[in-house]
Amino acid sequence: MITPFASAEAFKIVRKIAGTSKSKVVKNIEEHFKNLSMGTRLNSKKIDIDDAYIIWVYACIFDDIAYNRDYSSYCLHKGKSYSEKYIKARENIREEFNRKKILSGKYIYDRVNILSYITFNLQLVAGLSPSYKSELMKQMNRQSRSVENEFKKTLNELDVGICRWYDTFNK
Numbered sequence: 001m002i003t004p005f006a007s008a009e010a011f012k013i014v015r016k017i018a019g020t021s022k023s024k025v026v027k028n029i030e031e032h033f034k035n036l037s038m039g040t041r042l043n044s045k046k047i048d049i050d051d052a053y054i055i056w057v058y059a060c061i062f063d064d065i066a067y068n069r070d071y072s073s074y075c076l077h078k079g080k081s082y083s084e085k086y087i088k089a090r091e092n093i094r095e096e097f098n099r100k101k102i103l104s105g106k107y108i109y110d111r112v113n114i115l116s117y118i119t120f121n122l123q124l125v126a127g128l129s130p131s132y133k134s135e136l137m138k139q140m141n142r143q144s145r146s147v148e149n150e151f152k153k154t155l156n157e158l159d160v161g162i163c164r165w166y167d168t169f170n171k
Helices: 008-018 022-044 049-067 083-097 111-125 135-143 145-170
Strands: none
Touching: 008 049, 008 083, 022 049, 022 083, 022 111, 049 083, 049 111, 049 135, 049 145, 111 145, 135 145
16 A cells, blocks of 8 residues: 655645644545535546545545554654654544534534545546546556556555445434
8 A cells, every 4th residue: 555654845834733732633535525515527628636635634544533543653754753743743633533522422523424525536536537637647657557556456445444434423
């Protein structure tokens, strides 16, 4: 599986998430994906590199939360580990994502909707829609056909895992 965490883009994203207060971290995810979906669908028909990395990083974090995969060992930037920032970001998201209202016991956030945003956008990053262009997929293709195939396989595995996880929410 290819992970985004060795890239400078992923380092910036994880650092930003880790620096966001717990009370805002999931709300920011929700708002970001709503804005991204609307902006992408209505305007450019292109997934920029920065947006693709955001989608990929969040998908990995939610995959980690769902299945206890620890991606922190992949978190290297300029030869230094930033695993502690990754762990903090993951735990902030986990805690807030699973937070419930005191009286009703219902989840505060629409968990299925958030995960649906992620899986929808993962498909765009993977270049599975003929209507949208994925800059990150183009970049992977330039490296080699095998890297492109591994990248598509990775995104597909993340998509299937997250879909399987949110299917359990409706039971």
